[in-house]
Amino acid sequence: MQIELTINGITIVCEVTASSTLLDVLRKQGYFGAKFGGCQFGECGSCSILLDGKPINSCSMLALQAAGHSITTIEAEGEHPEKGWRESIGLSALQLAFARSGAIQCGYCTPAMILAAKALLDGNPAPSETQVRQALAPILCRCTGYLKPVQAILLAADMIRQNQAGEFLDLSTGDTSIPSLPDQDNDDQNSDVSTLTKVIPQVKLVQKPSKFERVGKPEVKVDAYKLAQGKPAFTDDFEMRGMLIGKILHSPVAHARIKRIDASKAQSLEGVAAVLTWQDIPRVVYSSAGQSDPIPGPLDMFSLDHKVRFIGDRVAFVAAETEEIANRALALIEVEYEELPVLIDPEFAMRENAPLLHDEPEYVNFANSDPSRNLAAEIRIDIGSVDKGFEEADQIFEADYGVPKVQQSHIEPHVTITYWDEDDRLVIRTSTQVPFHIRRILSPVLKLPAKRIRVIKPRIGGGFGGKQEVLIEDVAAHLTIATGRPVRVMLDRNEEFTASRARHPMKIHMKTGVKNDGTITANEMVVLSDTGAYGCHALTVTGNTGHKSMALYVGDGIYRQSPNIRFYADIVYTNTPPAGAFRGYGVPQGYWAVERHMEKIARSLKLDPIEFRIKNALRSGELHPFSTSWSEGREPKPEIIHTVGLEECVRQGRAAIGWDEKFNQAEWHKTSKPYLRRGIGAAFVMQGTAIPYLDMGAASIKMNDDGSFNLLIGATDLGTGSDTVLGQMAAEVLGVNLDDIIVYSSDTDFTPFDKGAYASSTTYISGGAVVEAAKKVAERIRLRAAAMLSTADRKISTEEIVLKDGKASCSTGQFVTLADIALNSLHHANQEQIMATASYMSPVSPPPFAAQFAEVEVDTQTGQVTVKKLVMAVDSGVIVNPVTASGQIEGGMTQALGYAICEEMRYDENGEALEKDWIDYHIFRADEMPELETIFIETFEPSHPFGVKAVAEIPMDGVAPAVGNAILDACGAEVDEIPATPERVWKALKRIKG
């Protein structure tokens, strides 16, 4: 039927059905600013639009309901300031504020946030921070931690009131609102804005770096304006004629053989283009883990198999004209299962007579995997003389810890579109962190040479490791091969929870030998890790659990010179959805155990928990203790750690949280209610920066005839701001502004190889490649500039040429602009394309370090924990962009807060998931956040031209143990398993009372 809808003041006639949602209709009409988070109950709010000026979820309203109402979408909010000969209305104050204050990371929820803010400010031009947070509460953001969006709205409100939109937020002005911290020695180059909260974090310099022009500056993200406008930048914002909807039939049982499968009824349904079962496609064993070649794990899965191994496993694929028809077709597929015994508890996985998940003959082992024991991977690492270390200890401390399976919960679901192009090459447009790995891994699965596959990565609506996986690309590709037509596959939120990937749950045993003076003599961690039904990332995730968390505390004195460390792990299969990569990659699991254990030891020995940690922690100039024993990538090689800012992190962090006024201060722990107790806790952590001798990134830089540059990178910005940071590095070397660098990523046909966005490597590895490529281009520019500036009287050498402010200048003050040079090179003399490609691989993985602090309030009767404040002081080397980097810290801390308090994926005895939506699986909202504070402690890492180290993953590591230690401090409850739910805290309190 046809209806009239009034959208942004224009009435249009739309074709709808009774069941069409308003969101579907808007997107079909080209209003792509409203996004779909796959949720069923409007939990995410990314589909927000304004109906009669009020924000609503367009996914939860029928299009027919909206007839007769006024609809406002983000497309009406503003436009790019440059529109050629037509005068632009420009971006709105809100859009500018979001862009300039770093409120946009992946940008998937940004249009919704801006519209929510618009509705708020239209009715209340001077909102409080609380009102802003309430306005943002309907919209889930998994990237930012909400602080910068709140700041952006307050800033926009301020400027709208002053009618100064477009002229505000000068980030170079001085900062007056930051409270002083001890011994500030920062150079005050960074600044603040005038509202309640500050945009730019504090940056403390341990070593003074070289002065840079672009590196270290809070540049606006290169993709911010388009994301603020809700432009069709994401995978699903793409329409093709004749595109089919692909759907997956998931297994309703946890372990079974498919005795019979009959798709004939589904195939005969009108509108169904293809139904594929295991009988229809090649049987090729592979791993879905998006990792470099060779995949460091077993090959144990097929696109479709005659056995299912978890509830949610794949049974069949359908492609149909509409989603409704596809769903009906799924229901018509007849499957007869021969159910097999179910293995849910990892403790039983390796016992005799345990059900075996992988009995397929095609299984390909990696290292010590052994499917006959349900063992996906095994790790045995002994450093030093561990048993001797235990013998020399005065006391031995042992305890068990548990960490849950948790979900990445990127707001954009997994989504892929595939089609044959005009050259009969398969194009895979997909939301992925690893486009090049996808092409390589899918080639054998699809029986198509890699050269006949092109993978395009548009903007990504968050990934966090969940998109370091070949999760649905093969599904869409098989259906395109079967039908010859374009196919779109998009998971809904239920599928994200039941058929996607998650963080490995683990059971961890700690044993530590300690002298009475607090010297650690030996440290041991034994891990049982549950990889679920398939072994993707099994070895490497769990390897990192030990490699990063057990490396931090080496002991003191003679033990510091020769640490005694043991790390053993079994990674086992169970009939649950597979685990995989998730920000932190095994390390948050390890630190929960290590840092809770350190706290117990310190308190038991009556030592100051901070001093105890510092005494035993790794120091600058020491060997990474694992570097001679294990590496995620290649054979281990000794690696000295050159920069350790941990002690300064501790000093600044404890000042920011007010440690000395709170810890051991009895009065501070009391509140106005006798059952509410305050507590404070700390945790120290280290991560890695890329995988040495393995991770490689490349970049190409091409000069255009106006003196601008195309920067082509295979690196994948999943919302982190890496395109911007890489652009800043290129701009620094080439002496231009960031907006003269046009960043494009990534497309396997056009951009050079990059292993993808994982392992906290992009700034360091891909950045290294960008710098190298930029240096080559700069050299060509200098050469030409020298020739252009030379005269018969004076020959100018290339060494004299300085690139700065878009000019190539020599010592005499003469210069040519880069535009002059570009025109000269392309059109005038000895024509050439100034262009270069470079790649970078690192022999080291310099760790970032951090001190994380938490303040909590515990209800000692119900066990409810309210986190009041989180502080993170982090040494990530030189910070290329303090706004985007602090956004990473705030967002990471917020994800980690959920890990600490409320996020958990559980299964019943049949393997059925108990959490399938964002109601039962709660992620923090804007109106329930604690105060967040980020402090950067800058060191200069000598292995990188700009001194950088990683920043993206480390904030995941220490929040949970800091919260756990704060709970202990508040009420004495030893919570050894997260999340610290009210019931777990309540039970821990009961144990104290006996």
Added chain:
Amino acid sequence: MIQEYHRPDSLEDALRLLSRTAPKSIPLGGGSGISQTKFTQPIAVIDLQNIKLNQMDRRGSIVAIGSTARLQSIVEWDGTPAFLREAVLNDTNANQRNVATIGGSLIRLTGKSRIASVLLAADCRLVWEPGGLDISLGDWIAVGRTSSQFRLMTSVYFDNPQSVQLEAASQTPGGFPLVSACMAKWKSGRVRLVTAEASSLPELLCDGKGIENIKNAINARSHTLSSKYSSSCYQEEVISTLIQRLIEPEN
């Protein structure tokens, strides 16, 4: 799937449409719960937005709210008792409040709903058409939810208590209550106590005069079952604690 959409202009037309059995017809308030529901059989939705069932009125101590009153309008209305406003704000976000109705919120009530708990404690009554059926929320929860005679809720009303207090334990400050206890008191001395656990419907524990009644009701409370949200031990002990906080807040 939703096969038909109707937007009647009168209550009579709405009732006529809702009386049909093929396709099964269901009322559509805000639609927040219906638009994405995967129905196993074809249904028709009857959109009530053109019918004036959203009036709010306060006469003396009686508060009456039309079933299609949006939750946001309830928040903004001067006559809304503070306990109801607080429950709405705690249960819903702005996007939901701008669409969801009080009627729809009660139709879909669960133990996670503070709105349901406070209205049950306040002895809220529901008025239904056809026939102007008037039934207490408690009775409707107990027997009415599955009855076909309750076709279209037109309003809810209650005698505004002197106070309604709710205590809850939840995972996060904005999370739904895992367990809760809610007590309404009237000037007459009447006290109603409601308890709830996230996986089950809110339950009236007692309705009488005086604190002693409540203490007796607590002692007589039936054994609860563990749910996916909490164990029976936790529920029993923590709900008792929450009740204790309600009846003896000074302690």
